[in-house]
Amino acid sequence: MTLTSALHGGPDETGAAPHDFSTNGNAVGACPAAVAALRAVDAAHYPDPRYTSLRERLAAFHGVGGERLVIAASASEFIHRIGAAVAQGGGRQVWLPAHSYGDYERAALAWGLQVLRAPEPYGEAALHWCCEPSSPLGQAQDDLPLHAEAGSTCVLDMAYEPLRLEGRASLDAAQRNRVWQLWTPNKAMGLTGIRAAYAIAPDDAAAAPLMQRLERLAPSWPLGTHGVALLETWTGDEAQAWLAESLRTLRSWKAQQRALCESLGWQCLPSDANFFCARTDAPYPRRAAALRAGGIKLRDCASFGLPGHVRLGVLPPQSQQALREAWTRAAACTED
Secondary structure, three states, X not given: OOOXXXXXXXXXXXXXXXXXXXXXXXXOOOOHHHHHHHHOOOOOOOOOOOOHHHHHHHHHHHOOOHHHEEEEOOHHHHHHHHHHHHHHOOOOEEEEOOOOOHHXXXXXXXXXOEEEEOOOOOOOXXXXXXXXXXXXXXXXXXXXXXXXXXXXXEEEEOOOHHHOOOOOOOOOHHHHOOOEEEEOOOOOOOOOOOOOEEEEOOXXXXXXXXXXXXXXXXXXXXXXXXXXXXXXXXOOHHHHHHHHHHHHHHHHHHHHHHHHHHHOOOXXXXXXXXXXXXXXXXXXXXXXXXXXXXXXXXXXXXXXXXOOEEEEEOOOHHHHHXXXXXXXXXXXXXXX
């Protein structure tokens, strides 16, 4: 896969699509507790540069020591920062899953690291990127326990764990303590426009040098007050109860959406998350403009190494109906 520019779902130069299937945020909507916290933010002052209260809340939420936490401006910022830290420590290779978020590779190449991609063995790679549920497929990563035991730096991207609708995690608590955990709750909270993330270091003294490099590479105040408010709210009972209820809704919508796609003749791939990939009955790029004009946007998976497939975040039934109608119109225009 040749990397030329950053490719993401979501708004484009014309704004956000009314029915945007190209991103994977919680389509139930924005968490009310988080919205209230954001409205109450005191944006006239800097946040605490050490994020003392936030660290305490996150540590208690996960049952870990606060010294294991790394505050990050976003998942992508942490991805690039840990790539730099690994390179500074003498690392030369990064291992990636066969299909993965593009910023893993972009960060590796930016810091002069050689990229190994499955099914290549990870060999002596200094950094292993894992993700479960995976992106773009939303599936389990079968070899995840091997990476957790490899002895190298392994980062487990947990972006979609809070939005898991099926299946179970491959790592138990003890195994998860051996890897870096990267959390980005803005998707689960339905607020992807608020950029905020954090990582939990392994419970291992050997991680200390990398932790020190990460702290030295961090900018001052990586999170603004809005990011702090989002993460603090995420740890609260009200937000977690809302999330649990929203997952029930998403499970119902997902079943309906898969049935719709199959009725269009698409081949839907299995997924444990709030999104799935499908092979369409016609190349998506040929119909993308017509669909966008009809308010529909899908995520073309060619950049993930899955040509002929699209990824669809689960949306409400009215958006699903709009997809059916727009795809049918686009098909008729193509045939004409």
